Amino acid sequence: MALDTAWVTAWINRSTEVISENRVALITLDRDIGDGDHGENMDRGFQAVSTKLDTLSPDATPGDALKLVATTLISTVGGAAGPLYGTAYLKAAAAVGSAPELDGAAIVALLTAARDGIVLRGKAESGDKTMVDAWTPAVEAAEIAQQAGSSEVEILAAAADAAEAGAVATEPLVARKGRASYLGERAIGHRDPGAQSSALLLRAAADTAAGE
Numbered sequence: 409m410a411l412d413t414a415w416v417t418a419w420i421n422r423s424t425e426v427i428s429e430n431r432v433a434l435i436t437l438d439r440d441i442g443d444g445d446h447g448e449n450m451d452r453g454f455q456a457v458s459t460k461l462d463t464l465s466p467d468a469t470p471g472d473a474l475k476l477v478a479t480t481l482i483s484t485v486g487g488a489a490g491p492l493y494g495t496a497y498l499k500a501a502a503a504v505g506s507a508p509e510l511d512g513a514a515i516v517a518l519l520t521a522a523r524d525g526i527v528l529r530g531k532a533e534s535g536d537k538t539m540v541d542a543w544t545p546a547v548e549a550a551e552i553a554q555q556a557g558s559s560e561v562e563i564l565a566a567a568a569d570a571a572e573a574g575a576v577a578t579e580p581l582v583a584r585k586g587r588a589s590y591l592g593e594r595a596i597g598h599r600d601p602g603a604q605s606s607a608l609l610l611r612a613a614a615d616t617a618a619g620e
């Protein structure tokens with residue numbers, strides 16, 4: 409589908425479904441190395457986002473939709489994830505400006521701005537066992553795909569693949585940020601819940617762009 413406001417809405421509504429389906433899995437991951445609230449917080453936040461998106465004006469741009477996602481997540485998702493994802497969608501909204509439809513360069517700009525927002529807010533680096541470990545490979549893969557002349561759908565698929573691999577790659581890491589950092593080597597063998605939810609959100613972007 410064209411990457412317009414209808415796509416952003418489809419992406420976010422798919423995100424809500426996928427987060428809901430993975431609620432227990434995310435709770436379990438966060439219970440292993442955090443406080444167990446990630447699945448519940450994300451599910452509540454995205455349910456609120458989908459409700460809010462129903463009120464979006466018909467002439468809203470993709471950027472308007474992303475901004476609505478951001479403000480809703482900031483006000484409904486507790487823990488660390490609300491401000492982090494809220495900042496991500498807010499920066500993504502700013503990056504796409506008022507364009508009615510997003511091309512490959514705009515998608516790369518959206519992903520880059522989201523990742524930069526998360527880094528700015530959470531002050532985490534690659535290898536800290538956080539959602540940055542899903543987002544940075546996703547941004548890099550998207551850039552490579554875009555420079556190779558790939559379609560928007562292919563760029564988003566490359567980003568989703570890299571985010572999933574990045575989430576898996578957090579398993580052997582010791583955490584250097586957040587609650588999991590208190591566990592030291594006991595965090596080894598557990599996937600970071602924020603990296604996992606990030607991979608789910610990016611797969612939802614790719615699947616809806618591909619019309620799946």
Ligand SMILES: [Mg+2]
Binds near residue numbers: 444445487488
């Ligand atoms: Mg938590």
